[in-house]
Amino acid sequence: MKRYIRPQVGLLVLAVLFSLLSGGSAILVQFTKGSLLDQALAGLSNDTIRYIILLLGIIFFEIFCYHLFNRFRGRYFVCAKSQLREDFFAAQLRKTPPQMMGEKQGDILAAYIDQIDLASNSYLLNLPLLFDVILKIILVSSALFWLDVRVAVLTVLLLTTPLYVPKLIEGRLQKAQKASTTAFQEHLGKITEWLGGFELIKNYGAERPIRDLFLKSNRQVREKDYAMRKMSYVSRSLSALLSYLSHFIILAYSAWLVLEGSFTAGSFLIAVGMIDQLSYPIISISLYLQEMTASRPVINKLLAEIDAPAEENTPKSDPGKPLDISFDNIYFTYPSGKSILNNLNFYVAVGEKCLITGPSGGGKTTLINLLMGYYALNQGSLTLGGIEATNVRNLNGLITIMRQDPSLFNDTLRNNLSLYQNIQDDDMIKMLKNLNLHDFANPVGLDSLIQEGGSNLSGGERKRICLARTLLRGSPIVILDEPLANVDPETAVQIARLIASLEGVTLFVISHQQSPDWANAFEHHLIVGTNSSGATPDIMDIHGEMA
Numbered sequence: 001m002k003r004y005i006r007p008q009v010g011l012l013v014l015a016v017l018f019s020l021l022s023g024g025s026a027i028l029v030q031f032t033k034g035s036l037l038d039q040a041l042a043g044l045s046n047d048t049i050r051y052i053i054l055l056l057g058i059i060f061f062e063i064f065c066y067h068l069f070n071r072f073r074g075r076y077f078v079c080a081k082s083q084l085r086e087d088f089f090a091a092q093l094r095k096t097p098p099q100m101m102g103e104k105q106g107d108i109l110a111a112y113i114d115q116i117d118l119a120s121n122s123y124l125l126n127l128p129l130l131f132d133v134i135l136k137i138i139l140v141s142s143a144l145f146w147l148d149v150r151v152a153v154l155t156v157l158l159l160t161t162p163l164y165v166p167k168l169i170e171g172r173l174q175k176a177q178k179a180s181t182t183a184f185q186e187h188l189g190k191i192t193e194w195l196g197g198f199e200l201i202k203n204y205g206a207e208r209p210i211r212d213l214f215l216k217s218n219r220q221v222r223e224k225d226y227a228m229r230k231m232s233y234v235s236r237s238l239s240a241l242l243s244y245l246s247h248f249i250i251l252a253y254s255a256w257l258v259l260e261g262s263f264t265a266g267s268f269l270i271a272v273g274m275i276d277q278l279s280y281p282i283i284s285i286s287l288y289l290q291e292m293t294a295s296r297p298v299i300n301k302l303l304a305e306i307d308a309p310a311e312e313n314t315p316k317s318d319p320g321k322p323l324d325i326s327f328d329n330i331y332f333t334y335p336s337g338k339s340i341l342n343n344l345n346f347y348v349a350v351g352e353k354c355l356i357t358g359p360s361g362g363g364k365t366t367l368i369n370l371l372m373g374y375y376a377l378n379q380g381s382l383t384l385g386g387i388e389a390t391n392v393r394n395l396n397g398l399i400t401i402m403r404q405d406p407s408l409f410n411d412t413l414r415n416n417l418s419l420y421q422n423i424q425d426d427d428m429i430k431m432l433k434n435l436n437l438h439d440f441a442n443p444v445g446l447d448s449l450i451q452e453g454g455s456n457l458s459g460g461e462r463k464r465i466c467l468a469r470t471l472l473r474g475s476p477i478v479i480l481d482e483p484l485a486n487v488d489p490e491t492a493v494q495i496a497r498l499i500a501s502l503e504g505v506t507l508f509v510i511s512h513q514q515s516p517d518w519a520n521a522f523e524h525h526l527i528v529g530t531n532s533s534g535a536t537p538d539i540m541d542i543h544g545e546m547a
Contacts, residue, residue, distance in 0.1 A: 004081075004083050008076040018065045031270055034266035034267060036055060037266040038265065084116055090306075091305055092108065094308075106188045109188055113188070122294070132281075133280075140274050147270060148263070154253055174294055177228050178297045182224075184221050190213070317393055319392050327346050330345070331379035332377055341370075352506060353506075354508045354525075355522040356368075362528040368510065372389075399475060401470075408450050412448065414428065416469065417468055434468075435465075435468050435498065437468070471502075476506060478505045478506070482510060483509065484511055484515065
């Protein structure tokens with residue numbers, strides 16, 4: 001966590017400085033109170049009034065310094081935590097689509113919410129507080145030694161005993177903390193799945209069984225959380241017990257010193273105040289160390305996620321020109337052992353259109369994912385401009401894909417169309433008109449707000465807006481996955497005609513649906529299916545011959 005502390009070291013130093021001033025003022029308060037008592041007992045009224053005024057001034061100064069300590073440590077904390085969030089999100093963006101598809105969104109959200117909070121609160125937040133109590137212990141111990149060596153030695157020996165408690169149960173604390181965090185992460189993952197399938201749950205009337213599953217999962221979280229807290233409470237109770245016993249012994253000894261004449265009443269008051277000031281910081285150190293110790297496994301896991309390297313297997317190269325695409329003797333099998341593509345061969349020249357059809361599970365999406373460089377081939381070669389797809393530099397800049405269920409963000413239409421790239425309004429308006437989205441094809445329409453997932457749009461509007469975004473990017477290769485799915489017949493006709501008229505791009509279209517406008521629009525028609533023996537999928541060209 002040092003990487004998040006180091007940039008904020010200036011704020012941390014200022015916090016420590018005002019902690020030092022506040023701690024020194026607190027000691028002066030105790031000595032002034034003792035002197036005030038001695039002056040009052042001696043009947044010196046003028047000196048008593050001066051000490052009252054002095055005491056009031058020191059108290060105000062102490063509070064002011066402690067306020068500034070809190071402000072600077074608060075600023076340090078929010079900046080460090082913000083940077084931790086930024087690094088976590090950046091680590092997610094470094095992942096490849098296959099890596100992200102292999103993870104549960106609930107696990108990522110749990111890490112972002114629970115693990116970052118735990119790491120921040122147990123370490124980043126506690127660090128300046130730890131400095132604060134350490135400074136107080138040093139200052140108060142020094143003042144006690146100056147007041148009376150005997151009392152100081154006894155105080156330091158007895159009040160430090162609570163510090164050993166966290167170390168004695170360190171392993172059990174870490175185990176309980178890890179179990180609690182894991183249970184919450186799994187619980188949040190299930191909630192994400194249930195909310196994602198909300199319509200399905202309502203449609204099937206599955207509210208009661210889903211609620212029962214939630215209650216079961218929530219009970220597990222509760223039990224793990226309580227088990228962790230029980231360990232924490234045991235540690236705190238032991239620390240408090242040792243502290244109070246030590247406090248009692250020290251006070252009894254100080255009272256005996258008064259009886260034998262070694263202490264004045266004022267000195268006894270100073271000693272009592274100093275011991276009070278020392279006992280709380282020592283207990284606090286025990287608590288802070290306990291939290292830091294228990295959270296260490298979670299922090300290590302979080303930092304490992306942040307530091308995970310991007311997937312870079314081989315040096316990248318720029319493809320040659322023309323940017324033709326060649327599938328040569330391709331074999332691909334998933335890790336599960338399912339064979340998808342066998343001895344696939346076909347060639348797509350620049351500017352040609354390729355229609356890919358066939359039953360589900362035949363390999364259509366796999367074929368496109370291979371072109372996107374998501375997976376390594378078992379055998380064969382897939383090249384763009386003569387370079388292996390997995391080795392092409394900035395492959396995402398050459399290919400734009402529109403999935404069957406494309407994403408829309410809670411933002412303006414303009415930002416959804418440009419995806420925060422530099423695209424002129426006139427170009428966006430022209431594209432919207434081509435897709436018969438005339439209500440949006442104006443500056444006011446571009447400023448209209450799209451709700452999360454496009455929930456305030458019809459299915460046809462969502463599909464056409466995402467198609468407009470795909471085409472506006474202007475990449476040389478475009479992939480459209482089921483562009484006619486989930487739209488009304490009129491919209492399907494409009495989209496089909498636009499696709500048929502596209503020029504200047506190499507186009508791949510995956511579609512279960514056909515359109516009369518496509519009869520002569522595609523140079524290639526790959527039919528992906530299962531061969532007559534049912535053993536392995538075949539790829540056929542438009543003439544029905546093996547590709």
